[in-house]
Amino acid sequence: MTMRRWIAENWDEATATLVGAQAEHLARVLRAQTGTIADVVAGGRVYRAEVASVTLAGDASEVRFNLIAEIEADPALPVTLAIAVYKFDRMEWAIEKATELGVAAIAPMLAQRTEKHLAQAAAKRAERWRRIAHEAAKQARRSDVPEVFDPAPLEAHVRLASQATRIVLAEQERTTTLRQALDEAIEQAEADMPSLELAIGPEGGWAPEEEALFDANGWRAASLGPRILRAETAAIAALAVAASRLE
Numbered sequence: 001m002t003m004r005r006w007i008a009e010n011w012d013e014a015t016a017t018l019v020g021a022q023a024e025h026l027a028r029v030l031r032a033q034t035g036t037i038a039d040v041v042a043g044g045r046v047y048r049a050e051v052a053s054v055t056l057a058g059d060a061s062e063v064r065f066n067l068i069a070e071i072e073a074d075p076a077l078p079v080t081l082a083i084a085v086y087k088f089d090r091m092e093w094a095i096e097k098a099t100e101l102g103v104a105a106i107a108p109m110l111a112q113r114t115e116k117h118l119a120q121a122a123a124k125r126a127e128r129w130r131r132i133a134h135e136a137a138k139q140a141r142r143s144d145v146p147e148v149f150d151p152a153p154l155e156a157h158v159r160l161a162s163q164a165t166r167i168v169l170a171e172q173e174r175t176t177t178l179r180q181a182l183d184e185a186i187e188q189a190e191a192d193m194p195s196l197e198l199a200i201g202p203e204g205g206w207a208p209e210e211e212a213l214f215d216a217n218g219w220r221a222a223s224l225g226p227r228i229l230r231a232e233t234a235a236i237a238a239l240a241v242a243a244s245r246l247e
Contacts, residue, residue, distance in 0.1 A: 045073065051063060097235075106146055169222060
């Protein structure tokens with residue numbers, strides 16, 4: 001039987017603790033009690049664990065585990081998804097699915113074609129995006145939760161120094177496919193696993209000035225094919241291609 005996996009808020013060498021809503025759900029809905037066995041993620045590692053105590057007190061609820069033994073866990077994909085902010089319902093879906101696919105980090109960017117009201121509200125959405133990633137990581141039985149950065153202007157993010165191979169998905173690119181760009185990055189990395197960053201544009205695509213900015217800062221343009229994809233579809237398709245080459 002597959003064990004449920006929980007992501008601890010607090011831990012030390014011998015114990016791990018769930019608090020608040022997670023603890024309430026585990027205790028009230030799933031009726032966990034002393035002696036219940038579960039898989040617990042603590043500090044990026046996965047442990048077989050046993051419930052040591054249950055305290056129900058609303059926001060102060062707590063379930064404490066004794067860690068029994070570390071178990072093997074798959075690492076995240078070495079991929080950061082730099083995603084231009086677009087309609088929040090579709091973006092939330094993309095964050096959830098990107099987490100399930102194993103993305104290491106998500107960097108929301110405010111692009112020229114990000115709708116003004118979305119750009120203004122994005123900062124207040126960051127914590128919700130982190131909760132979505134947390135829940136998706138738990139559902140996908142990940143041993144970690146992808147980092148979701150605060151939204152930043154596209155120009156600031158594109159100019160950041162990075163050791164990763166940085167690829168921007170661009171509709172106008174007709175020569176290099178994403179698979180070709182990934183294969184070249186893997187070949188150049190030789191025995192090492194390359195670290196990647198994939199940039200996905202907003203609805204309406206990149207503005208010409210943004211395309212020039214990516215090029216001037218060493219990002220390589222690549223294509224997902226001849227069809228025009230929605231932003232959320234492009235994000236998931238790009239991660240699926242990356243996973244097929246890296247895993």
